[in-house]
Amino acid sequence: MTRTLKVGIVGWGAIGRVVGTALAGQDVQGAELTCVVDNRPLGEAAPAPQVPFEEAVERCDLIVEAAGQGVVREWAERVLTSGTDLLIASTGALTDDELAKRLLAAGPGRVYFTGGAVGGLDLLQAVRHLGPLEDVHLTTTKLPSTLEQPWMDEELLARMRSATGPVEVMAGTARDVPVKFPKSTNVAASVALAVGDLDAVRVRVVADPGATRTRHVVEASGTHGAYRFEVAHAPDPGNPATSQVVPYAVLRSLAALAGRTGQIL
Template identity: 75%
Template sequence: MTTTLPQAAAAAAGHRPVRDVAVVGWGAIGRVVGTALAEGALPGARLTRVVDNRPLHGAPAPQADLAEALAHCDLVVEAAGQGFVRDLGTTVLTSGTDLLIASTGALTDPELAREIAEAGPGRVYYTGGAVGGLDLLQAVRGLGDLTRVRLTTAKLPATLHQPWMDAELTERLRTATGPVEVMRGTARDVPARFPRSTNVAATVALAVGDPDRVEVRVVADPGATLTRHVVEAEGPHGHYRFEVNHAPDAANPATSQVVPHAVLRSLAALTGRGGQIL
């Protein structure tokens, strides 16, 4: 989006233009983000439309289809899942609207990642979501490639069950009394198999710059009252380890409670409000 001279003058005077935001997906993430925007939690952004294919009651902004939403916003927050990014991400960007992606797992598809990167004039952003240390991993890339990157994610078994699992694995999840490794692969493979549970893997891959370099272990743990993500990375320039343990969202245990607040922090950084540090 091109900044006009009046906008530039306003910014120089300390008065940044307010972003008009449409939230796509009114679930565990979108509801928290949209409600915060509607309540004025971010002075630099206001909620103008909500996009969801289900009938909504009590949403704090008019419900609309994507075409109408794009006519009333300059920034779309995606909280609807990888399918929206695959099917409609470029539509948002080619309309001239910016796009903030929460479902980063979609970007492990190299063809889609290329299409998203080349689309415009809208700009694309992604949020770190439920994992930290990304800024350090991005900085380390300037020193050279990491020789090893590993992510271990542990969640409750019920949040990890997928339609593609065979009867044996399904039974192992159902009867697990301790940790069970469900899958091991790269950050390109795993998010596609667990589209609602492993966006963290894709986010780490985006920071590292290569999804094939990131080894991912997905563990079902019946004792996992908190969702755990452990990132381990090493190279000739150093060794790094980050561990986070999040409370799952009560309505959607596959999502950590912190994720919508990470989206709000990203929005605050994009709007330049609230003293956020990029």
């Protein structure tokens, strides 16, 4: 008889609520919601007991991180060394080389990540074995309000808020950009993880007041081929910084883990 995967969710926001509700409704065969971790009192809003992080790690086979890069930095290594597996949604945290190395070396728990709002990662992972991708670009376009950050100066904020068309907010590598936009550019890190090189992925972040959908365009090429992927997602109504599809990408990863535990997604 196949063992049911006991899942704890960290973060009861736009991602966690959808994932947790689906698990509680037994929508993912072979997985069940065991508990929820959040720093806000949820009361009856959560369909499973709300517990401290330490207790969740003890009770669960797998922790789903749906609460931001800070949680990954603070808790990921402890989750893995306890023997519990971890599924990371906030892949931007893995642009920290030292953290990524520690997580890969930690165990006996296993670490997984989900691609979230971008497609084509499996193909990029495959073709990199033919040789390095020499030219990789990602352009992410979102509503200006979802990209505002505390580090921005008044001039940039004014340009974004008064824009009538697209405005480039930042250009850099997949190592640089997710740190500056911790809730908005995890896609950059996901592409870089698939390519295998944070510095090889050039990223442009664009604010567009007409962006009714969040758009990600990935372009990659090498001696073995050229690849282009474009996705345009409806933003989550409650949290426009997150695409509405992200929790369903997490659920897909959970379904794969419940059925084929231990395989890298």
